Amino acid sequence: MPDVDWNSKLAGLRNRIPEQIKRLVIVLAVVIVAFVPARRLLVPADFGEHGHYRTSALDDAAAMPLVYAGQVVCNDCHDDIVDLKGHGYHVNLSCEICHGAALGHTENPDSIIPPAPRDRGYCPICHEYNESRPTGFPQILSVSHNPLKPCISCHNPHDPVPPETPKECTACHAAIAHSKEASHHVYLECTRCHDAPAEHRVAPREHRPSKPTTREFCGECHARDAESDPDIPRVDLETHGERYVCWQCHYPHNPEAK
Amino acid sequence: MNEPLAPSESNAEVKRYARRDFIKKALFAVAGLLVPQTLVASKELEGAPEWVLADGYKPGEHYWAMGIDTRKCIGCGRCVEACKTENNVPREPFYFRTWVERYRINADGETFVDSPNGAIDGFPDDPTDKNVMRTFFVPKLCNHCDNPPCVQVCPVGATYKSPDGVVLVDQDYCIGCRYCIQACPYGARFLHPVTKTAEKCTFCYHRITKGLLPACVEACPTQARVFGEVRRKASPLQRFLRMNRIGILKPYLNTKPKVFYANLDGEVN
Amino acid sequence: MENVFNQIQGFIYPNEFELHWSILIVVYPYITGLVAGAFILASLVKVFKVKELQPVYRLAMVTALAFLLVAPLPLLAHLGHPSRSFEIFMTPNTRSAMAMFGFVYAWYLMAVLLLEIWFDYRRDLILWAQKERGLQKQVHRLVSLFSSDVSEPAMRFDRRAVRAITIIGIPSAFLLHGYVGFIFGSVKANPWWSSVLMPIVFLFSAIVSGIALVLLIYMIVTPMRGAQIDMSCLDKLASFLFYAMVVDFSLEILDFVHRIYESEESIDILGQLVSGRLFVSLVVIQLLIGMIVPLAAIVLVKLFRFPAELRRTLYFLSAILVQVGIFSTRWNVVIGGQLFSKSLRGLTTYKMSIMGIEGLASAIVLLLLPVVILSVLLRILPPWPEARNPMETAADATR
Numbered sequence: 001m002p003d004v005d006w007n008s009k010l011a012g013l014r015n016r017i018p019e020q021i022k023r024l025v026i027v028l029a030v031v032i033v034a035f036v037p038a039r040r041l042l043v044p045a046d047f048g049e050h051g052h053y054r055t056s057a058l059d060d061a062a063a064m065p066l067v068y069a070g071q072v073v074c075n076d077c078h079d080d081i082v083d084l085k086g087h088g089y090h091v092n093l094s095c096e097i098c099h100g101a102a103l104g105h106t107e108n109p110d111s112i113i114p115p116a117p118r119d120r121g122y123c124p125i126c127h128e129y130n131e132s133r134p135t136g137f138p139q140i141l142s143v144s145h146n147p148l149k150p151c152i153s154c155h156n157p158h159d160p161v162p163p164e165t166p167k168e169c170t171a172c173h174a175a176i177a178h179s180k181e182a183s184h185h186v187y188l189e190c191t192r193c194h195d196a197p198a199e200h201r202v203a204p205r206e207h208r209p210s211k212p213t214t215r216e217f218c219g220e221c222h223a224r225d226a227e228s229d230p231d232i233p234r235v236d237l238e239t240h241g242e243r244y245v246c247w248q249c250h251y252p253h254n255p256e257a258k
Numbered sequence: 259m260n261e262p263l264a265p266s267e268s269n270a271e272v273k274r275y276a277r278r279d280f281i282k283k284a285l286f287a288v289a290g291l292l293v294p295q296t297l298v299a300s301k302e303l304e305g306a307p308e309w310v311l312a313d314g315y316k317p318g319e320h321y322w323a324m325g326i327d328t329r330k331c332i333g334c335g336r337c338v339e340a341c342k343t344e345n346n347v348p349r350e351p352f353y354f355r356t357w358v359e360r361y362r363i364n365a366d367g368e369t370f371v372d373s374p375n376g377a378i379d380g381f382p383d384d385p386t387d388k389n390v391m392r393t394f395f396v397p398k399l400c401n402h403c404d405n406p407p408c409v410q411v412c413p414v415g416a417t418y419k420s421p422d423g424v425v426l427v428d429q430d431y432c433i434g435c436r437y438c439i440q441a442c443p444y445g446a447r448f449l450h451p452v453t454k455t456a457e458k459c460t461f462c463y464h465r466i467t468k469g470l471l472p473a474c475v476e477a478c479p480t481q482a483r484v485f486g487e488v489r490r491k492a493s494p495l496q497r498f499l500r501m502n503r504i505g506i507l508k509p510y511l512n513t514k515p516k517v518f519y520a521n522l523d524g525e526v527n
Numbered sequence: 528m529e530n531v532f533n534q535i536q537g538f539i540y541p542n543e544f545e546l547h548w549s550i551l552i553v554v555y556p557y558i559t560g561l562v563a564g565a566f567i568l569a570s571l572v573k574v575f576k577v578k579e580l581q582p583v584y585r586l587a588m589v590t591a592l593a594f595l596l597v598a599p600l601p602l603l604a605h606l607g608h609p610s611r612s613f614e615i616f617m618t619p620n621t622r623s624a625m626a627m628f629g630f631v632y633a634w635y636l637m638a639v640l641l642l643e644i645w646f647d648y649r650r651d652l653i654l655w656a657q658k659e660r661g662l663q664k665q666v667h668r669l670v671s672l673f674s675s676d677v678s679e680p681a682m683r684f685d686r687r688a689v690r691a692i693t694i695i696g697i698p699s700a701f702l703l704h705g706y707v708g709f710i711f712g713s714v715k716a717n718p719w720w721s722s723v724l725m726p727i728v729f730l731f732s733a734i735v736s737g738i739a740l741v742l743l744i745y746m747i748v749t750p751m752r753g754a755q756i757d758m759s760c761l762d763k764l765a766s767f768l769f770y771a772m773v774v775d776f777s778l779e780i781l782d783f784v785h786r787i788y789e790s791e792e793s794i795d796i797l798g799q800l801v802s803g804r805l806f807v808s809l810v811v812i813q814l815l816i817g818m819i820v821p822l823a824a825i826v827l828v829k830l831f832r833f834p835a836e837l838r839r840t841l842y843f844l845s846a847i848l849v850q851v852g853i854f855s856t857r858w859n860v861v862i863g864g865q866l867f868s869k870s871l872r873g874l875t876t877y878k879m880s881i882m883g884i885e886g887l888a889s890a891i892v893l894l895l896l897p898v899v900i901l902s903v904l905l906r907i908l909p910p911w912p913e914a915r916n917p918m919e920t921a922a923d924a925t926r
Binding site: 352359370372375398407410411412413414416431433436439441444446447448449453454511 | 538539540541542543544545547548602605606607608609611612614615618619620622623624625626628710713714715716717865868869870871872
Binding site: 044047048050051052053054057058059060061062063064065066067068070071090092093094096097101125126128129130131132133134137254257 | 309311312313315317329330331332333334335336340343344345346360361362365379380381383385389390393394395415416417418419420421426428429430431460463464465467468470471473476477478479480481
C-alpha cells in the first residue's frame, strides 16, 4: 500500500475549495445548527405519537366542562316523573330540553333549582303549526287554540295526552287540512274517504284509518254516470288512466294543485 | 499535491469545481427538503389500543358516527340551542357547530332553503304562495369524515382525526390560517372570534368519552338524531343503518362522511 | 358583520357569513407573483442569453428580493396566532400545500435569490468596499461575507455559479408561485378554485406582472437618476410581456370555455357570480382594462413604427394597466371564491374594513413597503451599468 499523506491531501483540498464555498458553508452550518435546538425547544414533546398532532390535545378535548347532565341521571331522584313520562308521548323528550341544562342541579340539588316553563311561549316551539313539520306530528295554531290559557292547565307536560280526545282530524293533520282548504275537496269530510276507528285518536300508530283502494271509489262522484252534483268534473272510468288508481296521479287532498 | 496548477489544468479544475458545487447544492437541497421528514417523528404508535384517557376511556376501542332521519326532524332548534349552551359557542348568528336547514320545493321545481339564525329559535311559519310539493328540515353539522379534507390541508397538524373517528381541533396549536375552513365542503367550521382558532362540532367529545350523548342528540325530542358506533354488533346506530336507505352529503367529493342521513332528498347539498 | 345580512342573495351556510381570506390574502399571491415574474425575466438574460435585457438583469433581481422580503408579512398579519407561525417549520403537515410555504420560501430566498445576487455582485462588492470608507464600506464587506478573492478562477466560478443557480432557480420560481396556485386549485370543496389550470394560470399571470413591474421600475428610476432609457431593452421587455400576456389570456379563455362547456352543477351560481358581484372586477378590470387594452397597445406598437416617445408612453400605460389587471385577477380568485356559498344556492358580500390589521390601509402599506425596501437596496446594491466596476479582462465582458 503506498503511503498516503492525508494531512497534505486535506490541506490541498482546502486550498482548492473556492473561498465562496467556504463562506457559504459557514452560513449554512449556522442556519442548521440554529434549527436543531430550536426544534427541540419549540415542538411539543408528545407531538406525533399517534398521528400528526399533539397527543395531549385529545385529553384537552375530553376535559372540557359538562353543562348538560343527560336525562339518564334524572331517573336517580325523579323516578316517579320519569316513569310517568315513560308511558306518554313525551317519552323521548329529554328533561333538560324544558328545564334547561341541569348539571349544577345534580351537584347541588337544593340550592340550584332548574326552571320550568309555565307560560304559553315554550310549547309552541315544537307544537306550533308549520307546514314543513312531518304529518301526524301534533300541531296547533296557538292564536286560536285556547288563547291566553297556559298549556299546562290542560296538558300535563310529563304525560301530555289532550284532556279531551281531539274531535277534529286537523288537530294532528293540519298540513293536510291546509291543502284541502285550497281545493274543492274542502267540502268533503275526512271521514268521507277515510274510516278512522275511535282508537286512532288515542293510539294513532296502532290503529290506522283506512284508505280507498279502488278507482270506483272516486268514481262515486267523478264517473260519467255518477249521481252527484253536475258541477263535479267527470271522466270515463273505462279509459281515463286505466292502468292506475286515481291517487297515483291526482293528489286527493288538493287535486287542482299544479 | 500542493504544486501550483498548470494553466491547462486550471480550466479542468474550475469545471470540476462547478460540477462539484452543483452536486453539493443539489444534495443540500434534497437534504433540506428531507430534513423536516426526518426530524419530525410522526409515526403511528403501534399500540394505539393501549392509549387510555382520563376516566379509563380507550380511544382505540370506539368508532363514532351519527345518523339523522330527516323525516323525524320538526325543526324546533332545540339541538342548536343545546349545542351552543353545552360548548359555549358565541351566540351571534355567524357561529354554529350545528344548525338546521329548511327546504321547500315547489311544483315548478324551484327550491328555497333557509336557516334563520341557524334555527336556534325554530322557524317562522311564513307560508309561501307557491304550491309546495315537498318540505322538510335537515339538521347539519360536521360530518367527521373518514377522509377529511380539512385534516389534509392543515399546515401544522392542529386538526386531526382521533383513533375513535372524531375530527378535533387542537386549540393550543392552531395558528388561525383558516385553510381548513376553506377546505370543508359542508361549511361546518368557523373561526372563533375570541380564541382566533378554528372551531367546529366535536361530537361533544367531552361527553362521549364519559358515556354520555352529544348535547344535540340528548336534546332532540323526536330522536331524529341517533348517535352510536360503527364497527360494533350492537349500537343505537346499527338499526338505523340497517332499516333505512342511507344518503351522505356530497358523496362525489369522496370525503367519506360519518353522518348518515335517512330519507335524504336529492335537493339537499 | 351584521350589515352583511341584507346583502345576501339566496341561501348561504350559517358559518359562511364571515369571509375568511381577506385582502391580505389577495396581496400575498400578487407579491410572490411579482417575485417569480421578475426572476423569470432575469433568467432570460442568464440562461437564454437575451442580450437586449442585460441592462435590467440586476434591477430585476434586486426588485425580486425587495418584494420577496415583504411576502411573508401579509400572511403573518392574517394569522389568528402569528406567534405560533414557527409551527409551519417545526411540524409541517407534508400533505398540506400550505405547509410547503415555509420551505419553498426559505429555499427560494436563500438558495436561489440571495445566492444568485451574491455571486453576481460579489466582485463589485469587494471592489466597492476597497474604495469606500465608513458605514458604506462595512455594509459592502458584510454583504460580500468578507470574501476577497477576485482572481480569474474565482470569477469563472462566480459566473458558472450564477448560471447554475439560475437554472435551478427557474423551476424554483415556478414552484414558489405554482404552489400558491395549487393551494387554491387543490380545494375540491370550492368549484371556483378547484382546477388543474389554477397553478399554471397563477404562474403565467405572475410572469406577466413581474415583467410589467420591472418595465415600470426601469422607466421610472432611469430618468430619476438622469440616465437614458435603452429603447432596445424596453422594446424587448414589451415583447416578452406581450408573449406572456398572450399565453395568460389563452389560459384564461380556456378555463372559461371549459367551464361553460362542461356546465357542471356549479355553473348556475358561478354564472350569477360573474355577471353580478364580480362583473366589474373580472370582465371590466381584469379582462378588458388589464388584458385586452394593453395587448392591443403593444400589438399596435409592433404593427406600426411609432416614435420612441409614443412607444414609451404606451408601454408605461400598459404596464400600469397590467398591474391593476393582475391584482384584480388575484382578487377575483381569492375573494370571488368566497362570495358564493358552498351550498351553491346563494351569494354573499365582502365588507372590507379600512383600518384594522386586515384592512385596506394594511394592504396598502404592505404594497408600498417593497418600494421602500427597493430604494434602500438600490443604494446598497446599485444595479446600474455605470456602478459596475470596470472590467479587467476580456472574459468579464461576457458577464
